Amino acid sequence: MSISGVKALVFDVFGTVVDWRTSIAREAAPLLARYDESIDPVVFADAWRARYQPAMQAVRAGTRPFVRLDVLHRENLDAALRTVGIDPAAVPGTDLDRLNLAWHRLDPWPDAVEGLTRLKQRFVVAPLSNGNIGMMVDIAKRAGLPWDAVLGAEVARAYKPMPEAYLRTADILGLEPGEVCMCAAHNEDLAAARSCGLRTAFFARPTEHGPAQTTDLRAEQDWDVVADDLIDLARRLGA
Amino acid sequence: MSISGVKALVFDVFGTVVDWRTSIAREAAPLLARYDESIDPVVFADAWRARYQPAMQAVRAGTRPFVRLDVLHRENLDAALRTVGIDPAAVPGTDLDRLNLAWHRLDPWPDAVEGLTRLKQRFVVAPLSNGNIGMMVDIAKRAGLPWDAVLGAEVARAYKPMPEAYLRTADILGLEPGEVCMCAAHNEDLAAARSCGLRTAFFARPTEHGPAQTTDLRAEQDWDVVADDLIDLARRLGA
Numbered sequence: 001m002s003i004s005g006v007k008a009l010v011f012d013v014f015g016t017v018v019d020w021r022t023s024i025a026r027e028a029a030p031l032l033a034r035y036d037e038s039i040d041p042v043v044f045a046d047a048w049r050a051r052y053q054p055a056m057q058a059v060r061a062g063t064r065p066f067v068r069l070d071v072l073h074r075e076n077l078d079a080a081l082r083t084v085g086i087d088p089a090a091v092p093g094t095d096l097d098r099l100n101l102a103w104h105r106l107d108p109w110p111d112a113v114e115g116l117t118r119l120k121q122r123f124v125v126a127p128l129s130n131g132n133i134g135m136m137v138d139i140a141k142r143a144g145l146p147w148d149a150v151l152g153a154e155v156a157r158a159y160k161p162m163p164e165a166y167l168r169t170a171d172i173l174g175l176e177p178g179e180v181c182m183c184a185a186h187n188e189d190l191a192a193a194r195s196c197g198l199r200t201a202f203f204a205r206p207t208e209h210g211p212a213q214t215t216d217l218r219a220e221q222d223w224d225v226v227a228d229d230l231i232d233l234a235r236r237l238g239a
Numbered sequence: 240m241s242i243s244g245v246k247a248l249v250f251d252v253f254g255t256v257v258d259w260r261t262s263i264a265r266e267a268a269p270l271l272a273r274y275d276e277s278i279d280p281v282v283f284a285d286a287w288r289a290r291y292q293p294a295m296q297a298v299r300a301g302t303r304p305f306v307r308l309d310v311l312h313r314e315n316l317d318a319a320l321r322t323v324g325i326d327p328a329a330v331p332g333t334d335l336d337r338l339n340l341a342w343h344r345l346d347p348w349p350d351a352v353e354g355l356t357r358l359k360q361r362f363v364v365a366p367l368s369n370g371n372i373g374m375m376v377d378i379a380k381r382a383g384l385p386w387d388a389v390l391g392a393e394v395a396r397a398y399k400p401m402p403e404a405y406l407r408t409a410d411i412l413g414l415e416p417g418e419v420c421m422c423a424a425h426n427e428d429l430a431a432a433r434s435c436g437l438r439t440a441f442f443a444r445p446t447e448h449g450p451a452q453t454t455d456l457r458a459e460q461d462w463d464v465v466a467d468d469l470i471d472l473a474r475r476l477g478a
Contacts, residue, residue, distance in 0.1 A: 070413070124376055134413035137363055137388045149376045150388040154411070172393070174309070174373035 003181050003199045003224050003237065008173050009119055010128035010151060010198075012160075012184035015208040017116075017127070017230075018106035018139060021045050027102035031095060032084065039084045042210065047083040051076035056130065056159040066157045068132035074100045103131070104138035109205065113144050115230025122239040126151045128169050128182065130159050161192030170198065183233065187220040194221070201225040201233060242420050242438045242463050242476065247412050248358055249367035249390060249437075251399075251423035254447040256355075256366070256469075257345035257378060260284050266341035270334060271323065278323045281449065287312075287319035295369065295398045305396045307371035313339045342370070343377035348444065352383050354469025361478040365390045367408050367421065369398050400431030409437065422472065426459040433460070440464040440472060 014020045025041035028048075032039045055072040058064035077100055078088040088096065119125050127136050129152040136150045151169050158164035170180045177197030184190050185205040194200050200223040206213055219226045227233040253259045264280035267287075271278045294311040297303035316339055317327040327335065358364050366375050368391040375389045390408050397403035409419045416436030423429050424444040433439050439462040445452055458465045466472040 124380060126376075133388060133390070133394070133411050137365075137412065141363060141387060147388070148380060149372060149386070151372070155372070155394060172372050173376065 003201070005179055006123065006181045006199050007175055007179045008124035008126065008170075009181050009183050009201070010126050010169060011116075012182070012186060012189050013127045013129035013131055013136065013139070013152075014106075015205050016183065016185040016203075017112050017145065018108050018143070019205075019208070020049065020103070020106050021208065021210065023106040024048060024102050027105055028099060031091070031099055032086070035086045035090070036084070039086075044080060044084050046209075048073070048076060048080035051079055060159050060162055066154075066159075068134075068154050069130055070100065070103075070132055070135060073103055101138075104135050105142060106139050108143040108145060109229070111229040111231045113146070115232075115234050117146050118231070118234035118239045119237065120146050120148065122237065123181075124148045124173065126169075126173075128152050128160070128165070130165075160189060163192070163196050166193050166196040166198055170196075181224065186216050190223055191221065194223075199224045201227065203227040203229050203233060242440070244418055245362065245420045245438050246414055246418045247363035247365065247409075248420050248422050248440070249365050249408060250355075251421070251425060251428050252366045252368035252370055252375065252378070252391075253345075254444050255422065255424040255442075256351050256384065257347050257382070258444075258447070259288065259342070259345050260447065260449065262345040263287060263341050266344055267338060270330070270338055271325070274325045274329070275323070278325075283319060283323050285448075286322040287315060290315035290318055299398050299401055305392075305398075307373075307393050308369055309339065309342070309371055309374060312342055340377075343374050344381060345378050347382040347384060348468070350468040350470045352385070354471075354473050356385050357470070357473035357478045358476065359385050359387065361476065362420075363387045363412065365408075365412075367391050367399070367404070369404075399428060402431070402435050405432050405435040405437055409435075420463065425455050429462055430460065433462075438463045440466065442466040442468050442472060 011017055024045035028044050029041040032041055032044055055076055059066055077096060081088045116125055126147050126149045132154040133150050140147050153159045153165055156165045156168040170177045181199035181201055182190055182193035183201040185203060190200040190202055202219045202223040204217055206217055225236055227236050250256055263284035267283050268280040271280055271283055294315055298305055316335060320327045355364055365386050365388045371393040372389050379386055392398045392404055395404045395407035409416045420438035420440055421429055421432035422440040424442060429439040429441055441458045441462040443456055445456055464475055466475050
């Protein structure tokens, strides 16, 4: 397991660096309880997130111009509320807009700040997330994530796993694809990055989707590095 | 002098945060001496920089698609070499490409790291430079500039002083223009930012162009904040 020649580590964020599920549930709980105290905020978080991939598909397919994830999240929020029996038309618009910013207040996994801080000593570290720049800045500022730059879908104008998301990110950094390592807790993200020539690092987040998670529990290809978490990744990379 | 409501400080970089002239002269000196020991490296630095604004004009005018500053610098390098009597065709291409990266190795002014580090405690801090992302990352990594994100022309796809450079930057951060303060040692940059509704902070860099500098020695409008340098700016903003 070696990534010699790698100069930048780029990171998936949702699930890989931050625990979106617990955070969204916490942020949504007060509003949900106002309408129906029986709603499980985690069920709502899952319903909101379930609309994430489908919403990006129109942009990936080119049938919709690029819009940032904040916009897609806001559109998906109405549908997610209906899923748990709340009519979004009954909720004040300012409350919906404020709830939409819950995605800007996601907690890091416990190893994230230490791991990234160590890795930053040896590598350029940046998110390569489908989240937009403002969202990534707010998350990082609140959590103390020490990014060198905020890259990703909004900078590349393409959502992962489109090849442009990976290739443009390397080009923006002035690097060859093989000088960039994609770090993610998701095998599909890494497979797309590898097909573009990027190096790959995996560590599992076995409770991203809750205690009954069945996906991404282990590396499904021979990724360049397989670690336990971000601190272990730093150790394996000598950082 | 108040900037109440401001959440992000965005910075001009060349001249404002880093001393491009001394740095470029230092980086170019060995190559120049190989061809002609009588060339003053500072004269070469000024010749290279003199082609900076004209080169962006075609992009601003829309007659050329956006290209990053690395590309414009490389084009300008040949002409700058001719100015000091060196035929660029006589210089190996790899040497020219390496010299072009001199703009990635600019030294910060002595107050920059401490000032930005303090300001980062209270505000989002990011470059809003015409330099490209990779250049800004390399400068920051080498100098220890603690940016929260790397914004600017390449992210906005517009060169300052086009309004889009300022307005898209605020929008990307999810902020109103009045919640963003442009910080620069150049009155023209601030005038353009103000016309877009941004707040403005000025401090002079009286030796950016050498000891005989005649421009931007003082604030030419009543900018929202006028400081001595970045540390003084932090003090004035309570950071």
